[in-house]
Amino acid sequence: xxxxxxxxxxxxxxxxxxxxxxxxxxxxxxxxxxxxxxxxxxxxxxxxxxxxxxxxxxxxxxxxxxxxxxxxxxxxxxxxxxxxxxxxxxxxxxxxxxxxxxxxxxxxxxxxxxxxxxxxxxxxxxxxxxxxxxxxxxxxxxxxxxxxxxxxxxxxxxxxxxxxxxxxxxxxxxxxxxxx
Amino acid sequence: xxxxxxxxxxxxxxxxxxxxxxxxxxxxxxxxxxxxxxxxxxxxxxxxxxxxxxxxxxxxxxxxxxxxxxxxxxxxxxxxxxxxxxxxxxxxxxxxxxxxxxxxxxxxxxxxxxxxxxxxxxxxxxxxxxxxxxxxxxxxxxxxxxxxxxxxxxxxxxxxxxxxxxxxxxxxxxxxxxxxxxxxxxxxxxxxxx
Numbered sequence: 346x347x348x349x350x351x352x353x354x355x356x357x358x359x360x361x362x363x364x365x366x367x368x369x370x371x372x373x374x375x376x377x378x379x380x381x382x383x384x385x386x387x388x389x390x391x392x393x394x395x396x397x398x399x400x401x402x403x404x405x406x407x408x409x410x411x412x413x414x415x416x417x418x419x420x421x422x423x424x425x426x427x428x429x430x431x432x433x434x435x436x437x438x439x440x441x442x443x444x445x446x447x448x449x450x451x452x453x454x455x456x457x458x459x460x461x462x463x464x465x466x467x468x469x470x471x472x473x474x475x476x477x478x479x480x481x482x483x484x485x486x487x488x489x490x491x492x493x494x495x496x497x498x499x500x501x502x503x504x505x506x507x508x509x510x511x512x513x514x515x516x517x518x519x520x521x522x523x524x525x
Numbered sequence: 526x527x528x529x530x531x532x533x534x535x536x537x538x539x540x541x542x543x544x545x546x547x548x549x550x551x552x553x554x555x556x557x558x559x560x561x562x563x564x565x566x567x568x569x570x571x572x573x574x575x576x577x578x579x580x581x582x583x584x585x586x587x588x589x590x591x592x593x594x595x596x597x598x599x600x601x602x603x604x605x606x607x608x609x610x611x612x613x614x615x616x617x618x619x620x621x622x623x624x625x626x627x628x629x630x631x632x633x634x635x636x637x638x639x640x641x642x643x644x645x646x647x648x649x650x651x652x653x654x655x656x657x658x659x660x661x662x663x664x665x666x667x668x669x670x671x672x673x674x675x676x677x678x679x680x681x682x683x684x685x686x687x688x689x690x691x692x693x694x695x696x697x698x699x700x701x702x703x704x705x706x707x708x709x710x711x712x713x714x715x716x717x718x719x
Contacts, residue, residue: 377570399593400570401658401680421658421680422570424607425560441558445656449663449708451670475673482657487570489659499674 375420375488376400378522382420382490385516387509390416414506416513417493427487431465434484443467446482460515470507477501481510485519549585549598552611556580557656562611564604568594575604586611592652592681592715609654609680613714640668643690651696651712653682664705668693675705686712 369391373382376397386392386406390413394405406416431439439457447453450471459465470479476499481492492510494502554562559580565572568590578584578599587596587603594605655662661679665672668690676698678684684696684707694709 398681399591403679419659423658424563425556425558445557448656449670489657491659
């Protein structure tokens with residue numbers, strides 16, 4: 346009887362924590378876009394806040410456990426790149442975008458990657474003695490999407506922290522929004 | 526005689542009102558990639574494109590529809606263009622890069638007093654305009670790229686500029702009661718309701 350009770354209690358505790366740790370899918374709707382984004386959040390995180398302001402949208406993600414970085418996903422249309430994605434651009438245009446993203450960074454490290462579906466993204470990391478942030482940026486059909494990872498005090502990000510942005514981006518599914 | 530004077534005065538008043546009602550400001554298109562800027566028939570990305578305004582061209586700004594869109598007139602067309610690509614002065618080539626600060630092995634960064642020189646007191650409301658529309662701008666404790674970041678501000682955040690030099694502004698976030706320094710190129714005077 347004690348063994349059964351103990352087993353039931355353990356199972357109950359597991360069931361209580363598994364939903365919190367399971368990955369969560371969210372939708373991000375860029376303003377006036379003909380698509381929306383379905384993203385999978387990292388395990389143990391949840392949406393803390395979301396807002397839209399004219400042409401700009403923001404989704405704040407926080408981890409349930411303490412001591413993890415903040416994640417902010419923003420989207421905004423850009424008149425200069427209507428209907429264009431990062432993979433459509435010339436190398437010069439990509440370099441220009443990198444220059445605008447890193448304009449405030451003194452020692453940026455830049456990498457270009459691609460999701461399993463072939464959507465390109467740029468990862469920019471600045472790690473200095475005083476500040477550490479990591480941004481993952483996409484351009485999809487004229488909309489910039491940025492995943493910004495940082496600690497509230499901008500303290501040093503770990504290697505695992507810097508993988509958060511690319512990991513989220515690689516779960517992105519872009520769904521046509523016919524009714525927008 | 527009195528009737529004539531009254532008539533002239535009435536005409537003058539009407540002319541003044543009409544002029545005030547159509548007050549224009551000249552601004553210039555500045556796009557980072559040199560592409561032209563769209564003018565749309567509605568203040569939205571869903572608005573139809575009426576015409577394109579070349580980079581560097583002067584436009585008449587009729588009104589600020591909101592923080593994102595201005596009503597503009599160019600080459601006989603009147604429509605809406607994105608405010609982030611309109612600047613007050615004739616655009617000059619963007620600086621290639623700021624000098625890279627010298628590295629210091631100490632985790633504690635010290636700043637020469639010179640970085641605080643040449644700040645002129647001023648007072649105006651400004652909108653934050655990151656270089657990337659989905660991006661952010663840093664608020665720092667000192668006017669240097671090596672200074673610690675205090676917080677981020679996203680597009681269309683409203684700040685009060687208290688003083689400025691050619692590169693930096695000292696700003697006040699009246700909502701959060703935070704004061705710090707932000708690069709001047711990311712702050713645009715706000716002409717709308719404050």
